[in-house]
Amino acid sequence: MTTEAETLARTVLSVENLSAWYAESKVLHGISFDVREGELLTLIGRNGAGKTTTLRSIMGIVKKRTGSITFNGDQLIGRRIYEIARKGIGYCPEERAIFSSLSVKENLTLPPVLQSGGMGDEELLEAFPNLRSRASSQGTKLSGGEQQMLAIARILRTGSRFLLLDEPSEGLAPVVVKEIGELILRLKARGFTIILVEQNLRFAKRVADRHVVVENGKVVDILSAAQLDSDMERVQSYLGV
Numbered sequence: 001m002t003t004e005a006e007t008l009a010r011t012v013l014s015v016e017n018l019s020a021w022y023a024e025s026k027v028l029h030g031i032s033f034d035v036r037e038g039e040l041l042t043l044i045g046r047n048g049a050g051k052t053t054t055l056r057s058i059m060g061i062v063k064k065r066t067g068s069i070t071f072n073g074d075q076l077i078g079r080r081i082y083e084i085a086r087k088g089i090g091y092c093p094e095e096r097a098i099f100s101s102l103s104v105k106e107n108l109t110l111p112p113v114l115q116s117g118g119m120g121d122e123e124l125l126e127a128f129p130n131l132r133s134r135a136s137s138q139g140t141k142l143s144g145g146e147q148q149m150l151a152i153a154r155i156l157r158t159g160s161r162f163l164l165l166d167e168p169s170e171g172l173a174p175v176v177v178k179e180i181g182e183l184i185l186r187l188k189a190r191g192f193t194i195i196l197v198e199q200n201l202r203f204a205k206r207v208a209d210r211h212v213v214v215e216n217g218k219v220v221d222i223l224s225a226a227q228l229d230s231d232m233e234r235v236q237s238y239l240g241v
């Protein structure tokens with residue numbers, strides 16, 4: 001059943017028949033899905049299914065791609081990374097990309113503000129209290145959870161309202177995964193639209209509205225949160241768990 005909110009929310013990102021290559025190797029084979037305003041969508045699937053490549057294709061990091069990716073009606077295929085970032089898409093890669101020689105404060109202030117409405121430094125330190133006490137610590141001296149928080153905080157400063165988060169829970173202790181989950185839910189409550197790549201189904205289930213299942217570079221299923229709840233076996237079979 002479609003809820004009234006789903007019917008009313010407009011489509012922000014539309015991916016249609018997306019194929020992508022690394023050199024001569026084709027890894028995405030016609031991916032299609034839509035993301036609505038304020039929605040939190042996960043990409044789930046086994047290792048190597050093509051989830052990260054989908055995010056990297058949206059962001060323009062994977063350059064050889066065909067099909068269509070429209071963001072607020074603008075075509076992203078053929079656009080460069082900085083042009084895509086300027087449209088208000090923030091990407092948080094799996095490896096977090098914290099600059100090791102820079103302090104927390106320097107890491108935070110490095111990316112340019114691209115859109116108005118980004119969080120100010122004080123607002124960010126309020127939202128991420130553990131970063132305040134670590135403000136002058138070197139990036140790599142942080143715990144995995146703190147690095148993940150910093151990586152997310154950094155894109156919030158740019159003013160992006162559409163976030164691509166690649167496995168933010170990876171390698172973190174359960175208590176930290178819970179904190180990251182709470183942070184993501186707070187962002188959702190503030191109206192951010194999010195695509196989350198996630199292998200941790202329990203985590204994905206807690207935060208998402210819909211789940212796109214990717215297998216061998218194709219979308220094989222799209223499930224609502226309610227469908228995931230009632231049919232965990234189906235999803236687990238996709239993930240081979």
Ligand SMILES: Nc1ncnc2c1ncn2[C@@H]1O[C@H](COP(=O)(O)OP(=O)(O)OP(=O)(O)O)[C@@H](O)[C@H]1O
Nearest residue numbers: 022025027045046047048049050051052053054197
């Ligand atoms: N830089 C690269 N050059 C060549 N092939 C790559 C590169 N990065 C990924 N691949 C290949 O592309 C396919 C899709 O990888 P991708 O990283 O998108 O998968 P994934 O679903 O995100 O899985 P994972 O969770 O393991 O990152 C895999 O077969 C992978 O080996």
